[in-house]
Amino acid sequence: MDSITIQPAASVRGEITVPGDKSISHRSIMLGAIANGVTTVRGFLRGEDNLSTMHAFRAMGVEINDDGETVKITGRGLYGLNEPADVLDCGNSGTTIRLITGILSGQSFFSVVTGDQYLRKRPMKRVVEPLTLMGARISGRKGGTLAPLAIDGGSLQGIAYQSPVSSAQIKSSIMLAGLYAAGETSVSEPSLSRDHSERMFKLFGASLVRGDKSVTVRGGVELTGQEVTVPGDISSAAFFMVAALITPHSELLIKNVGVNPSRTGIIDILQSMGGDIQLLDQREVSGEPVADILVRSSRLKGISISGAVVPRAIDEFPAICVAAALAEGVTVVRDAKELRVKETDRITAMADNLRALGIVVTESEDGMDITGSEQLLGGTVDSCGDHRIAMSMSVAALVASSAITVTDIACVATSFPTFFPLLEKVAGK
Numbered sequence: 001m002d003s004i005t006i007q008p009a010a011s012v013r014g015e016i017t018v019p020g021d022k023s024i025s026h027r028s029i030m031l032g033a034i035a036n037g038v039t040t041v042r043g044f045l046r047g048e049d050n051l052s053t054m055h056a057f058r059a060m061g062v063e064i065n066d067d068g069e070t071v072k073i074t075g076r077g078l079y080g081l082n083e084p085a086d087v088l089d090c091g092n093s094g095t096t097i098r099l100i101t102g103i104l105s106g107q108s109f110f111s112v113v114t115g116d117q118y119l120r121k122r123p124m125k126r127v128v129e130p131l132t133l134m135g136a137r138i139s140g141r142k143g144g145t146l147a148p149l150a151i152d153g154g155s156l157q158g159i160a161y162q163s164p165v166s167s168a169q170i171k172s173s174i175m176l177a178g179l180y181a182a183g184e185t186s187v188s189e190p191s192l193s194r195d196h197s198e199r200m201f202k203l204f205g206a207s208l209v210r211g212d213k214s215v216t217v218r219g220g221v222e223l224t225g226q227e228v229t230v231p232g233d234i235s236s237a238a239f240f241m242v243a244a245l246i247t248p249h250s251e252l253l254i255k256n257v258g259v260n261p262s263r264t265g266i267i268d269i270l271q272s273m274g275g276d277i278q279l280l281d282q283r284e285v286s287g288e289p290v291a292d293i294l295v296r297s298s299r300l301k302g303i304s305i306s307g308a309v310v311p312r313a314i315d316e317f318p319a320i321c322v323a324a325a326l327a328e329g330v331t332v333v334r335d336a337k338e339l340r341v342k343e344t345d346r347i348t349a350m351a352d353n354l355r356a357l358g359i360v361v362t363e364s365e366d367g368m369d370i371t372g373s374e375q376l377l378g379g380t381v382d383s384c385g386d387h388r389i390a391m392s393m394s395v396a397a398l399v400a401s402s403a404i405t406v407t408d409i410a411c412v413a414t415s416f417p418t419f420f421p422l423l424e425k426v427a428g429k
């Protein structure tokens with residue numbers, strides 16, 4: 001089990017880019033695979049999660065070539081996938097397993113999907129239930145609620161589904177199944193989750209109508225391969241935004257970051273805390289808003305975070321917790337129960353880790369209260385096998401009174417294989 005020891009830093013400075021957006025990278029492979037013609041993807045994230053998606057589609061006969069710069073997918077059309085000869089291993093990736101289950105539900109063949117020890121504990125009923133309503137036959141452990149899942153697909157009919165949770169994985173899984181369903185399939189959610197599927201479906205020529213918090217897809221419409229340029233992942237940039245805010249004498253320019261409004265909750269939250277963050281050169285690439293982000297050290301203050309901003313920042317709470325730990329006053333997080341079913345229970349993991357560094361944290365069922373402090377203590381913290389916990393605690397180490405060791409850091413490769421060298425570079429080590 002690898003660990004890393006990180007020393008406090010004097011400043012965080014420079015100009016960086018972060019790797020491609022994980023969500024958009026997954027979707028580019030999936031839509032490319034079931035489109036007609038060739039899809040080329042630039043800026044693709046070569047993290048383990050996305051490689052799981054790539055391997056799964058190769059196992060269904062899709063030709064995918066990666067020359068290190070561009071990923072080229074030769075699409076097989078909606079009905080051209082082959083039955084995989086073996087179980088599809090989605091590794092640690094919730095997006096892979098939940099979205100692919102939507103596609104597999106529309107196939108007239110048998111398939112089995114599974115993942116690592118963490119993914120096999122994560123809830124699957126949230127996609128199995130609506131996909132079953134559409135006509136898929138899916139079984140799995142614990143009454144079909146946990147992976148491995150066995151899918152007997154084909155012959156779906158459209159549904160109108162009201163998702164109880166704001167989740168892009170649920171929404172996208174149903175939308176993908178909707179491509180294969182008779183008639184229209186619509187999904188609505190309590191507040192808008194990331195809308196990369198909606199944007200990419202449109203780009204690939206799907207028949208799609210959007211409402212404020214809903215989307216409707218017409219089945220049986222073939223997609224056409226596209227050229228996709230993936231922007232930098234705001235979820236990866238978030239660690240560096242927080243690093244620059246909390247470390248004195250810092251100024252960091254993060255170039256080419258995706259700033260889709262359904263993902264910029266982190267910027268809104270950090271700005272409300274008093275963070276000096278500016279968006280420069282805003283533009284649009286492949287149907288997604290992109291900007292350069294300039295961040296300077298700031299004196300942060302505690303705030304209350306709840307409601308519609310939560311799904312817009314859902315992956316950034318570990319980093320937000322670190323900002324809160326260094327803010328003046330109390331930061332209150334609510335409506336964030338989903339954090340308990342991420343790669344690990346992120347409420348408990350962050351509460352335990354921050355407490356180990358001397359911070360007062362109270363957990364509630366759907367959030368936490370964090371009382372900020374001038375400084376963190378050094379010590380040892382555990383990633384719990386979760387990439388975002390590992391990276392957040394590594395950023396916290398920059399402002400601790402002595403070194404912090406983060407254990408079990410191999411998981412960082414799922415989303416950000418170059419994280420540690422980049423952190424070392426900007427922190428002037």
Ligand code: S3P
Nearest residue numbers: 023095166167168169170314315
């Ligand atoms: C993702 C959706 C989110 C997010 C995950 C990626 C996606 O999950 O946490 O990292 O690409 O659709 P939920 O849909 O479970 O909120």
